[in-house]
Amino acid sequence: MPPETIEVTDSFRAMNTDIELILYPKLASQPNPKKSGATSSSRTILERKTAVTIGKIKELFAQTEACLSRFQPQSELSKLNQQGYLTGASPLLYQSVSEALKMAELTNGIFDPTLLKALEAAGYDRSFELLGQGQVVLAAGFTMPSFHRYRKILLDPAKQAITLPPDTKIDLGGIGKGMTVDRAARLLKQEGITTFMMSGGGDMYLSGEQPGITPPGWTVAVINPFTQEGEITDLEGLSNRGVATSSISKRRWSSGQQGRLAVRHHLIDPRTGQPVENEVVCVTAIAPSTQLADVLAKTALILGPVEGRQFIEKQPGCAALFITSNGTQIRTIGI
DSSP states (O other): OOTTBOOEEEEEEETTEEEEEEEOOBOOOOSSTTOHHHHHHHHHHHHHHHHHHHHHHHHHHHHHHHHHOSSOTTSHHHHHHHHSEESSOOHHHHHHHHHHHHHHHHTTTSSOTTOHHHHHHTTOOSOHHHHTTSOEEOOTTOOOOOTTGGGGOEEETTTTEEEOOTTOOOOOHHHHHHHHHHHHHHHHHHTTOOSEEEEETTEEEEESOOTTOSSSSEEEEEEOTTSTTOOEEEEEEEOSEEEEEEETTTSEEEEEETTEEEEEESOEETTTTEEOOSSEEEEEEEESSHHHHHHHHHHHHHHOHHHHHHHHHTSTTOEEEEEETTSOEEEOTTO
């Protein structure tokens, strides 16, 4: 590691996941680097400044969760879902809904923020930490909302107003972590830290070049859980990129249905209203932002290996690695 750089790591809990940081802030240049006292003092100052920056990041995640969590009854998102409309929405909520609608259009509705009722019907009606505490019963007589229902959401920028269609709730969990990681990444760069890894439950942003790594950049290891050896694929040379993984194996639970237990997961196919079923069990996507990588990974998994690969390869600066249930790897151009 260059002598003018220090490594700072931290982790904390937010948004029902683990947030991890690896930062490489740089020491201010010294007029006489041979004076160890000056270097030691500069290091102490830098460590304190970095600690303040990390505190800002923790506050950013806390504020975002308080605003956008559907699991907190007092959140602004919960208020919107309860009322069906909101005037004078906070910039964070308004921007988040706007971004979710943009992502929905990009994916032609495969990513759809209006699927909250389908998620709840699939048993995902509480934070995942609580799903294992008892049997989840599927809602009887559930009817899937019409495809592309998100297009009926109305935004009024003059009034910062959001109006939902009747009998509609929205879930911003599909972009919330990725968007917050991106916001935290911008904050770090504003604070002068340009080499770092920021991860929110595996949704990460990689900036600069990690010291001592060849090829230059960052290396992300993707583990294939379906091979006996636990095959590892290294995604190398990543810099100023978002990386996200979507998997049906990470969030699964048993739910009661007609006297039987069915294994459910959190990825809903908006075309059917049911948890997605195809041979793809895991997709890792690379994109210019973490938010986009997160959406692309989910979309590609839902679309499956053929349509999903075609979709990813149409997105500028993006790539993906698919893993199927028999351990086969499918790579797009760029990996």
